[in-house]
Amino acid sequence: MPFSSDHLDELNLLSLFDTHSLQNGIKVHSHEAPTSMVEAARRLYKKGLITQVDGGYLTDLGFEAMEHALKLLGILSTQPTMDIH
Numbered sequence: 408m409p410f411s412s413d414h415l416d417e418l419n420l421l422s423l424f425d426t427h428s429l430q431n432g433i434k435v436h437s438h439e440a441p442t443s444m445v446e447a448a449r450r451l452y453k454k455g456l457i458t459q460v461d462g463g464y465l466t467d468l469g470f471e472a473m474e475h476a477l478k479l480l481g482i483l484s485t486q487p488t489m490d491i492h
Contacts, residue, residue: 416447421456421473422480424465432464 425431456469
């Protein structure tokens with residue numbers, strides 16, 4: 408199953424949270440943020456990954472999801488080490 412554009416928006420929003428502290432939240436301002444990010448925040452809230460419909464803080468599950476998302480991004484961002492023919 409490929410990532411949908413909604414999944415990518417949710418992953419991008421998760422990547423905005425501070426990786427070093429659960430004490431730092433974010434606010435997705437509906438009058439400033441792209442509609443896709445506002446909707447991503449709503450979906451993440453409904454899934455129990457963030458504490459507020461417009462951002463807030465990561466829940467424990469949200470923190471775990473953010474860690475996995477950042478690991479995946481790191482893996483995909485590395486240069487290839489093997490010469491594939």
